[in-house]
Amino acid sequence: MGAAVKGYLDPVILAVLASGALHGYAVIEELKARSGGELDLPEWTVYPALHRLERRGLLRSSWTTAEGRRRRIYRLTASGRRELASRTREWRTFARVVDGVLP
Amino acid sequence: MIDELARELARVGIRGRRRKRILTEFADHLACDPEAELGEPRQLAAQFADELASDAARRTALGTFSALAVVAFAVGVPQVTLPTVPDIAGGRSMFLIGPATLAMVIGSQIAFAAGALAALRALRFGGPQEVGLIRRRVAVALGGGALTAIGSALYAVNFWSVVPSWWALLAVAGAGASAVPLAASALAYMWSSSITVSHKEAARGLSADLGPLARPWLVGAAAVGTMLVATSIFERSVVEGALRGSFEAILFLGCFLALRRPLALTR
Numbered sequence: 001m002g003a004a005v006k007g008y009l010d011p012v013i014l015a016v017l018a019s020g021a022l023h024g025y026a027v028i029e030e031l032k033a034r035s036g037g038e039l040d041l042p043e044w045t046v047y048p049a050l051h052r053l054e055r056r057g058l059l060r061s062s063w064t065t066a067e068g069r070r071r072r073i074y075r076l077t078a079s080g081r082r083e084l085a086s087r088t089r090e091w092r093t094f095a096r097v098v099d100g101v102l103p
Numbered sequence: 104m105i106d107e108l109a110r111e112l113a114r115v116g117i118r119g120r121r122r123k124r125i126l127t128e129f130a131d132h133l134a135c136d137p138e139a140e141l142g143e144p145r146q147l148a149a150q151f152a153d154e155l156a157s158d159a160a161r162r163t164a165l166g167t168f169s170a171l172a173v174v175a176f177a178v179g180v181p182q183v184t185l186p187t188v189p190d191i192a193g194g195r196s197m198f199l200i201g202p203a204t205l206a207m208v209i210g211s212q213i214a215f216a217a218g219a220l221a222a223l224r225a226l227r228f229g230g231p232q233e234v235g236l237i238r239r240r241v242a243v244a245l246g247g248g249a250l251t252a253i254g255s256a257l258y259a260v261n262f263w264s265v266v267p268s269w270w271a272l273l274a275v276a277g278a279g280a281s282a283v284p285l286a287a288s289a290l291a292y293m294w295s296s297s298i299t300v301s302h303k304e305a306a307r308g309l310s311a312d313l314g315p316l317a318r319p320w321l322v323g324a325a326a327v328g329t330m331l332v333a334t335s336i337f338e339r340s341v342v343e344g345a346l347r348g349s350f351e352a353i354l355f356l357g358c359f360l361a362l363r364r365p366l367a368l369t370r
Contacts, residue, residue, distance in 0.1 A: 043141055048151050051154065067134075069130070069134055070127050071128075
């Protein structure tokens with residue numbers, strides 16, 4: 001499942017952050033929880049993706065302190081919400097088409 | 104793990120605040136889950152480097168193309184406002200006007216071609232394996248832009264006593280003003296080039312930029328034909344048109360042979 005979702009890593013991360021701001025570790029945990037543990041991505045691939053999405057203006061981030069440690073918190077921007085809506089529509093169409101073809 | 108990641112990030116050219124941020128995020132991750140499998144530091148650093156270098160190369164290419172548009176304006180305005188073209192032998196020295204004219208003619212065409220191709224590849228980006236090609240195109244474009252500006256300044260200096268003083272000042276000021284966007288792009292280029300990409304595969308050829316129009320000889324024929332027709336009309340001389348068209352053909356062939364490999368000008 002991890003390899004199949006590689007091309008959809010960005011919208012999946014955006015979807016997780018749509019419900020609220022999270023730090024990197026929490027994003028990964030939330031991905032695992034929402035997929036019932038099926039989404040077994042290598043954890044380290046999420047961080048470069050978070051940085052990339054921020055550079056594209058789809059996320060913004062800021063420092064906070066938790067348990068005495070500095071922590072980077074990510075949240076969705078308005079562009080990020082639009083991108084998520086667009087990728088969701090794209091996925092639904094794709095899934096419907098493939099679903100109609102498969103036995 | 105964090106120390107090794109710090110070394111690997113530095114090795115691929117990720118330093119300063121960006122590196123500190125990555126290390127802080129991973130340290131936080133390990134504090135949350137000391138058993139977390141965060142992969143090989145070398146692989147991780149390479150992934151960040153590829154992402155950052157791709158982003159920086161694309162931005163630099165588009166920025167350079169914009170900078171060259173400013174240079175074209177700053178150098179082009181004096182050229183079109185020159186009241187009368189001075190006699191080529193009427194200036195300070197033939198040793199000055201020859202290199203100055205060549206620099207303007209060759210530099211401007213190289214800057215336009217390399218800058219446009221860099222911007223096109225940035226827009227039709229195919230992955231980190233194309234970062235090296237974009238960087239080379241940007242470097243050549245910036246060199247061409249600088250050559251054009253220097254040529255324009257030398258042209259004005261050569262004819263300083265035979266052209267209106269306002270025009271000479273305008274030409275030198277235009278060349279000087281060109282230095283600002285060129286220097287800004289050169290700095291961005293140097294920063295983006297400091298990051299090492301892990302992908303060493305060959306980039307796609309010219310067809311990735313121009314699609315079915317990726318035929319260098321067709322582009323060359325169009326350039327030569329334009330020079331021939333335009334010169335024949337403006338100079339009212341077919342002979343002059345043929346001469347400049349021939350010069351353009353030699354110029355195009357020389358540049359194509361010299362830059363074919365570094366700029367991936369084959370299909």
